[in-house]
Amino acid sequence: MIDLRSDTVTRPTGEMRRAMAEAAVGDDVFGEDPTVNRLEEYVAELLGKEAALYAPSGTMTNQIGVFVNTGRGDEVLLHEEAHVFNYEGGAPALLSGVQLRPLPGARGAIRPETLRAAVRPEDVHFARPRLLCLENTHNVSGGKVLPLEDFAAVAGSARDLGLKVHLDGARLFNAAVATGVAAREWCAHADTLSVCSSKGLGAPVGSLLAGARETIREARRARKAFGGGMRQAGVIAVASLHAFVHHRERLAEDHRRARLLAEGLAGAGYTVEPPETNIVLLQTDDPKALLAALARENVLATSGGAGKVRLCTHLDVDDRDIENAVEAAGRVRAPGGGR
Numbered sequence: 001m002i003d004l005r006s007d008t009v010t011r012p013t014g015e016m017r018r019a020m021a022e023a024a025v026g027d028d029v030f031g032e033d034p035t036v037n038r039l040e041e042y043v044a045e046l047l048g049k050e051a052a053l054y055a056p057s058g059t060m061t062n063q064i065g066v067f068v069n070t071g072r073g074d075e076v077l078l079h080e081e082a083h084v085f086n087y088e089g090g091a092p093a094l095l096s097g098v099q100l101r102p103l104p105g106a107r108g109a110i111r112p113e114t115l116r117a118a119v120r121p122e123d124v125h126f127a128r129p130r131l132l133c134l135e136n137t138h139n140v141s142g143g144k145v146l147p148l149e150d151f152a153a154v155a156g157s158a159r160d161l162g163l164k165v166h167l168d169g170a171r172l173f174n175a176a177v178a179t180g181v182a183a184r185e186w187c188a189h190a191d192t193l194s195v196c197s198s199k200g201l202g203a204p205v206g207s208l209l210a211g212a213r214e215t216i217r218e219a220r221r222a223r224k225a226f227g228g229g230m231r232q233a234g235v236i237a238v239a240s241l242h243a244f245v246h247h248r249e250r251l252a253e254d255h256r257r258a259r260l261l262a263e264g265l266a267g268a269g270y271t272v273e274p275p276e277t278n279i280v281l282l283q284t285d286d287p288k289a290l291l292a293a294l295a296r297e298n299v300l301a302t303s304g305g306a307g308k309v310r311l312c313t314h315l316d317v318d319d320r321d322i323e324n325a326v327e328a329a330g331r332v333r334a335p336g337g338g339r
């Protein structure tokens with residue numbers, strides 16, 4: 001089976017498992033797990049922030065980010081195809097009591113003028129605009145990079161309008177590797193940001209929220225309240241640390257394979273968007289039928305929204321898998337193929 005559904009399907013490597021077996025641990029709710037502490041310090045430094053907080057998932061770190069930057073009844077502005085809006089179970093309403101204001105924009109990006117037009121003045125009729133959430137790379141648009149200048153421009157507008165900025169950086173290192181711009185350059189324009197070790201970096205679990213020391217102190221309270229306080233978490237935190245140290249640069253391999261895959265699929269007659277990172281979107285009239293036909297050829301992918309199929313490269317696929325996936329897709333497309 002060639003599993004291209006998501007970059008979350010990776011299994012821990014042998015080295016990662018050895019590190020997990022040997023990790024020093026303590027009770028992290030008491031702040032006594034040396035491995036978790038090491039991971040938080042490493043990631044804070046990597047992202048150029050004062051502090052970081054380890055949590056079970058990117059949903060939790062995003063939602064803690066929303067919580068610490070807002071109050072009940074505030075308005076959070078974000079892209080209409082943002083993960084925080086579409087794929088986090090309604091958590092901003094559930095956990096923070098905020099109202100979401102989805103905004104349009106090409107490539108998952110919000111333009112400064114769109115933001116300025118959407119932010120309303122102080123008036124008893126209006127929810128208070130408080131936070132802008134940005135996402136980089138942008139998942140639904142096919143792993144598109146939000147370039148640093150564009151990111152800085154919209155974050156600057158947000159600041160001028162009195163808003164805080166949270167960055168959903170589940171795949172921020174894909175953006176960094178694809179552009180050669182250090183992750184911390186983007187982070188400098190955000191108050192809080194979330195990064196995942198369980199996507200292309202290949203850890204089994206774990207995300208971090210980074211920000212100012214005082215903000216992360218509040219975030220630690222919120223993590224406990226949301227049920228994310230873990231005890232001897234060093235056994236899993238060490239896998240994240242290993243992923244951040246050893247698997248960041250190799251994301252370039254995933255990007256190269258995504259290009260290989262896109263070229264192969266285009267050669268087989270599919271309409272494919274050129275990938276910027278590790279996500280390939282292809283257009284099809286009938287995603288369900290194509291996904292079923294590919295599955296019969298032992299290639300797994302997912303729906304990429306209306307009229308699209310999404311394929312994702314990651315640590316557990318190699319060049320041979322990509323060649324095989326392209327051949328399978330070619331057979332499916334041939335007259336009477338894939339049956």
Ligand SMILES: *Cc1c(COP(=O)(O)O)cnc(C)c1O
Pocket residue numbers: 056057058059060062083084135137138139168170171196198199207
């Ligand atoms: C995967 C993802 C998250 C977090 O997902 P979890 O499964 O909760 O770790 C957040 N934002 C984006 C853009 C993602 O792709």
